[in-house]
Amino acid sequence: MAVNEKVDAVVVGAGASGSVFAAVLARAGKKVVVLEQGPDWQPKELISSDIWGRRIKPAGGPFLLEGKNPFGYVYQAGWGVGGAALHYFANFPRLLPNDFKMRSEHGRGLDWPISYSDVAPYYDQVAQDVGVSGDAKAEEIWRPAGRPYPMPPMQTFRNGEIWRKGCESSGIRLVPAAVGMNSIEYKGRPACIYDGWCHIGCPIGALANPLVTYLGEARKAGAEVRARAMATRVLTNAQGNKATAVEYYDANKERQVQEASVVVLAAWSAQNPRILLNSATDKHAKGLANGSGLVGKYVMCHFSSGTWALFDEDMQSYLGTTGAQLMSYDRYDKTSRKGAFGSSFIVAGTALKTSDLGGFANARLDLFGPDLATFMKRAARGLTRIGAFGEALPNIENRIELVSDKDEFGMQLGKIVHGFDQDAVALWNANFDEGLKIAKATGAKEVWSARGNMPTIHLMGGTIMGAEAANSVTNSYGQTHEVPNLYVAGPGIFATAGASNPTYTVLALSLRGAEQMAKDWGTIAD
Amino acid sequence: MHDIERRALLKGAGIGALAFCVGGAEVMLTPRAARAQGVALRTLSAAQAAALDALGETLVPGARQAGISHFIDQQISIPAEEALLEARILNVRPPYANFYRAALGAIERASEKLNQGRGFAQLSEAEQRSFVDQMRQAKLEGWQGPPGPFVYLLLRSDAVDVVYGTMDGYAALGIPYKAHIAPTQRW
Numbered sequence: 063m064a065v066n067e068k069v070d071a072v073v074v075g076a077g078a079s080g081s082v083f084a085a086v087l088a089r090a091g092k093k094v095v096v097l098e099q100g101p102d103w104q105p106k107e108l109i110s111s112d113i114w115g116r117r118i119k120p121a122g123g124p125f126l127l128e129g130k131n132p133f134g135y136v137y138q139a140g141w142g143v144g145g146a147a148l149h150y151f152a153n154f155p156r157l158l159p160n161d162f163k164m165r166s167e168h169g170r171g172l173d174w175p176i177s178y179s180d181v182a183p184y185y186d187q188v189a190q191d192v193g194v195s196g197d198a199k200a201e202e203i204w205r206p207a208g209r210p211y212p213m214p215p216m217q218t219f220r221n222g223e224i225w226r227k228g229c230e231s232s233g234i235r236l237v238p239a240a241v242g243m244n245s246i247e248y249k250g251r252p253a254c255i256y257d258g259w260c261h262i263g264c265p266i267g268a269l270a271n272p273l274v275t276y277l278g279e280a281r282k283a284g285a286e287v288r289a290r291a292m293a294t295r296v297l298t299n300a301q302g303n304k305a306t307a308v309e310y311y312d313a314n315k316e317r318q319v320q321e322a323s324v325v326v327l328a329a330w331s332a333q334n335p336r337i338l339l340n341s342a343t344d345k346h347a348k349g350l351a352n353g354s355g356l357v358g359k360y361v362m363c364h365f366s367s368g369t370w371a372l373f374d375e376d377m378q379s380y381l382g383t384t385g386a387q388l389m390s391y392d393r394y395d396k397t398s399r400k401g402a403f404g405s406s407f408i409v410a411g412t413a414l415k416t417s418d419l420g421g422f423a424n425a426r427l428d429l430f431g432p433d434l435a436t437f438m439k440r441a442a443r444g445l446t447r448i449g450a451f452g453e454a455l456p457n458i459e460n461r462i463e464l465v466s467d468k469d470e471f472g473m474q475l476g477k478i479v480h481g482f483d484q485d486a487v488a489l490w491n492a493n494f495d496e497g498l499k500i501a502k503a504t505g506a507k508e509v510w511s512a513r514g515n516m517p518t519i520h521l522m523g524g525t526i527m528g529a530e531a532a533n534s535v536t537n538s539y540g541q542t543h544e545v546p547n548l549y550v551a552g553p554g555i556f557a558t559a560g561a562s563n564p565t566y567t568v569l570a571l572s573l574r575g576a577e578q579m580a581k582d583w584g585t586i587a588d
Numbered sequence: 589m590h591d592i593e594r595r596a597l598l599k600g601a602g603i604g605a606l607a608f609c610v611g612g613a614e615v616m617l618t619p620r621a622a623r624a625q626g627v628a629l630r631t632l633s634a635a636q637a638a639a640l641d642a643l644g645e646t647l648v649p650g651a652r653q654a655g656i657s658h659f660i661d662q663q664i665s666i667p668a669e670e671a672l673l674e675a676r677i678l679n680v681r682p683p684y685a686n687f688y689r690a691a692l693g694a695i696e697r698a699s700e701k702l703n704q705g706r707g708f709a710q711l712s713e714a715e716q717r718s719f720v721d722q723m724r725q726a727k728l729e730g731w732q733g734p735p736g737p738f739v740y741l742l743l744r745s746d747a748v749d750v751v752y753g754t755m756d757g758y759a760a761l762g763i764p765y766k767a768h769i770a771p772t773q774r775w
Contacts, residue, residue, distance in 0.1 A: 110767035113672045113753050121668035122682045137677045141669075257766035265768045380763045416761070417745065417753035419677060428724070430647045430744060431717055438752060442761040 063317040065307075069093040070587065072308045072322035074293040074337065077145020078565055079551035079572040080328030081277035086576035087324075088283035090583075095286050095320055096277075097310050099329075100142030102289035105273060108148075108263030112418035115262025118148050124469050125332055129460070130481030133363060133518045137419055139330065143289055144272045146330065147565060149261055151385035152242035152269050154194050155407060155562035156185050158205055158394055164455075164558050168396055170403060171455045172360070174557040175529040176538040182208055184570035192270035192569070193248040196240030203235065204391040213245045217256060219378040221446035222387030222411020224371070224504050228448070229390065229410070231503035232496060236410060239386040242270035242566070258413025260384035261420065269383075276569075291318070294473045295341045296325050296548060302345025304588045305548040311471045323587035324547045324579065326540075328572075331361065331521040331554035335462045336476040338525070338550075351525075351542035351550075356535050358462035361480060362523040362559040364451045365490050368512035369497030370425050371504050373444040379414045379422070380442070385563075387411030393450065393493075394561065402488035404453035405561035412447060427514065447512070448500060450493035451519070453561040454486040462524050482516055490516060520564050525554040539575040547588045549575060606662050619655025619662070619750060627658060630665040631685055635707070636692050637661065640743075642709040643695065646716045647740075648747035656750050664688055674745035678738075687734065691743070694733025695723070701730055 070092035073080045080096060088094045103118060120141040127133055140146035159178035164171040186209040188194075195213040215238030229236050243260075244253045254268040267274035281287060290313035297307040297319065305325040312318050327334045335358035339349035349357050386409035393399065393406040414422045422441045429437050460481065464474040482490075494511045501509035528534020531543035534557070540549045551572050553564045560567075579586055605616035608627045617627070629637055637657035644651030663673050668682030680687045699708040699719060711719065722728045724740035733739070751757055758765040 106769065109769045109771055110765070111753070111771050113749055114771060116672050116674070116676050117670070119677055121671060121676055122680070127679055132679075134679065136679050255766075255768075257768060259766070259768060380766065416757060417748045418674070421748070421753075423745075423748040423752060427741065427744075430720060430724075430740075432649060434647075435649050438761060442763045 063319060065319045065321065068321035068323070069095050070322065071095075071324040071326060072097065072320045073326040073328055074308060075145060075328035075330065075333075075552075076143045076272065076277060076287055077140050077328065077330065077552070078147040078272060078568050080145070080326065081272040081275070081280060082569055082572035083326045083328060083549070083551055083576045083579070084280035084285045085276040085283065086573065086580055088280045088285040090580040093284070094280065095288060095322070096280070097291040097293050097308065097320065098143050098287060098289050099292040100140070100289065102287065103142045103144055103148060103263070103273070105265040105267065108265040110257070110259045110262070112262060112415055112421065115149065115418070118142055118144075118263055123332070124336070124473070124475050125462075126465060126475060126477040128477055129479040131516050131518055133361075133478045133480045133521060135332065135478065138519065138521060139332070143277070143287060147272050148263050150271075150565055151260055151383070151563070152565070153385040153409065153563040154196070154240040154242045154566040155389060156205060157181070157560040157562055157567050158391060160394070160396060161405070161558055161560040164396065168403070170396070172526070172528070172557045174538070175527060178206070180538070181567070181570050181574065182206065184574045185566065188566065188569045188573055192242055192275040193244055193251065194240055194242055195245035197238045200237035201240070204394065211240065213248055216241060216243060216245045216254065216383065216387065218387045218411060219256070219381045221377045221379050221382060221413075224373075224377065224446060225388060225410035225448050225500070228500035228504040229408075232500050234390050234392045234408060234500070236388040236390050239389040239409065241383065241385055243383060244268045254383065256381050256383065256413070258380060258382055258384060258415060292471060293329065293337060294471055296327070296337060296350055297341070298343060298345065298350065298545065302343060303545065305545050306588065315470070324549070326549045326551055328551040330552055331524045332462055332476060332478060334550050334552065334554050335524045336464065339464050340473055346544070351535055351544045351548060353544050354532055354535060356526060356533070358524055359458050360456040360523040360526050361460040361462055361478065361521065362454055362456055362556070363480065363521055364519040364559060364561060365454065365482065365486060366449050366451050366517050366519055367490050367493035367497055368447055368449040369494070369501045370510050370512055371446050371448070371501040371506035372440060372508040373446070373506050376443045377446045378443075379445050382411060382413035384412060384420070385409070399489055399492040402492050403485040404455060404489050406453070406489065406493050407451045407561035408448065409451070410448045414445060414447070425512065448497055450497060451561045451563070452486060452489045452493055453559050454482055456523060456526070456558055457483060460523070480518060487516070520553065520559070522553040522556040522559050522564060525550045526557050527555040528557060539578045540571070541575070541586070547586050549579065551575060606659070608658070608662060619659035620653065621655070622658040622662070623653070623655035629657070629661045632657060632661045632688070636689070638709040639692050639696060639707060642716060643720070643743055644747040644750070646713070646720050647744045648751045650751045651747035654750035656747055659750050660688060660746060674749065675742055678742060680742070690733050691739045694731060694739065698728045698731050702728070
């Protein structure tokens with residue numbers, strides 16, 4: 063075992079949240095080491111292919127997937143520098159004020175210990191930092207005013223524009239989607255060319271992945287990124303009240319210890335609880351920072367109700383981005399659907415590729431043989447999709463826990479147990495119903511719902527934030543209640559899920575937490 | 589996997605072909621070319637490859653000639669973290685060869701039971717279509733193996749990959765591929 067020279071901060075995970083902490087702390091003059099379990103991907107390795115794109119996802123995560131609606135882990139997880147944000151769609155909707163006080167306002171779910179106004183300035187700052195395209199003024203029909211986005215909206219195509227007519231018929235207002243992409247050159251990064259390969263990694267840096275934003279800045283400021291470093295435990299002092307180091311295994315599978323004054327766990331909502339639970343000591347018998355018993359609990363995810371519309375005309379289906387061209391919060395009120403509860407967030411217009419889970423071959427999973435071949439010809443230019451993300455409420459039974467089987471490093475595997483409740487199912491169905499109504503109003507030749515197994519999208523929770531140590535794992539900055547120099551970053555600290563794609567909020571919360579850490583360093587660091 | 593093979597595959601990641609073993613040497617080929625050249629299989633048996641070819645062709649016309657069995661064989665013969673299979677993102681636990689053996693075994697057993705001892709590759713095209721339709725709906729009696737609908741989803745995805753997921757596939761559909769970094773050899 064090698065013990066590495068003590069640094070100011072060790073960050074576990076080189077994805078969206080860890081990159082923000084690394085950048086802020088390195089810019090503040092701190093010595094930072096970032097540990098990342100996978101390879102050190104370079105932009106030139108991001109080949110434009112659904113087939114090759116699978117390399118930037120894990121090969122069988124260290125989790126068993128169980129429950130009524132098992133979580134689709136690998137498709138959404140990251141593996142390597144950049145994390146899941148190397149292949150995310152870069153949709154950048156915000157949470158809205160009604161997301162933060164669900165318990166107080168509706169007696170359902172949980173309250174966040176902060177309000178929208180606490181996060182809003184960080185949304186605005188992140189937009190400037192990474193580059194967001196959109197129309198902030200147009201969004202003000204749903205949210206308080208903020209700063210304009212630094213870039214105008216992205217270009218739209220027929221596969222997006224066609225949905226305006228359909229949505230109008232249902233009284234749904236569409237505005238330009240806020241996205242972490244360049245509609246024009248920004249900070250030396252080129253404008254998007256609308257080739258639709260966002261989801262396997264953008265090699266030109268038009269999409270704001272960590273390599274070209276916060277992690278790049280962290281490296282410039284001196285942060286060291288150690289790839290193929292698999293973190294297994296957070297080590298603590300004898301009293302159990304301070305984190306002292308992170309144990310990890312290097313590329314040669316040799317055990318290493320990186321000592322640090324501050325530890326930030328930013329390894330996503332599944333792995334962070336696994337590491338905390340694996341870090342149990344006599345002082346923390348249930349796992350580190352787990353006095354509340356809530357480490358691994360309240361795991362949440364979104365679901366999506368997609369509707370397909372097929373035209374004889376050329377819809378430019380192959381042009382655009384993987385994310386959305388247009389968006390709407392008009393069904394975001396928690397009670398907007400009769401007989402269901404929770405927010406829905408509508409997105410329209412996406413570039414379609416042939417294969418992979420989101421490929422248009424899967425738009426009609428029932429077809430095979432010559433029927434599929436005929437469909438592929440028609441869909442290649444005539445198919446388009448609208449979708450509604452839905453909110454699932456926090457449920458303590460949805461959880462991550464350790465199992466007895468171990469990985470190659472001797473670390474216990476995790477188990478993600480997940481199921482949707484009746485509210486979620488009702489919301490899913492209601493969104494399908496409206497999706498069909500909208501699609502029919504577009505004048506499409508054929509419309510159908512993308513029904514199948516209820517999808518599980520965007521893993522959140524597992525280390526939720528709260529006002530008190532008894533009912534949460536961290537405070538609003540991600541600082542654990544029990545170990546002040548141990549932070550958790552990422553969507554795991556969300557108290558509720560909302561219905562918006564989470565990464566913009568992840569970045570905003572991480573920026574808020576990192577700046578607080580830097581400001582109060584003297585009282586936090588060991 | 590020998591180091592030299594791994595290096596060859598990583599080189600392949602850059603140029604777009606896969607590493608196949610020809611006469612003891614590693615050669616970068618597309619699965620279509622590997623099939624055309626009769627490259628020896630590394631993991632699948634000849635019977636398994638024949639069944640996979642027949643299944644692929646039933647699922648997506650053109651999959652046999654596009655080299656589906658060579659694609660799968662090459663992919664389940666390399667370390668999981670280098671694999672490009674849809675199985676990876678559908679949460680199949682490595683090693684992926686175990687899934688394919690189990691799936692193909694289940695298909696053969698079910699086919700033989702339902703068709704007087706004839707394996708899937710020996711069925712007529714109409715019988716093959718009927719079998720696959722029953723499998724996708726979990727209606728095959730006495731099925732023993734991974735769930736039929738999941739086997740359908742995964743093998744169908746593999747067949748879509750080799751027929752439509754390539755630059756040639758896009759060209760055949762008449763839509764632009766629009767690559768930033770193109771896989772070469774139109775793979």
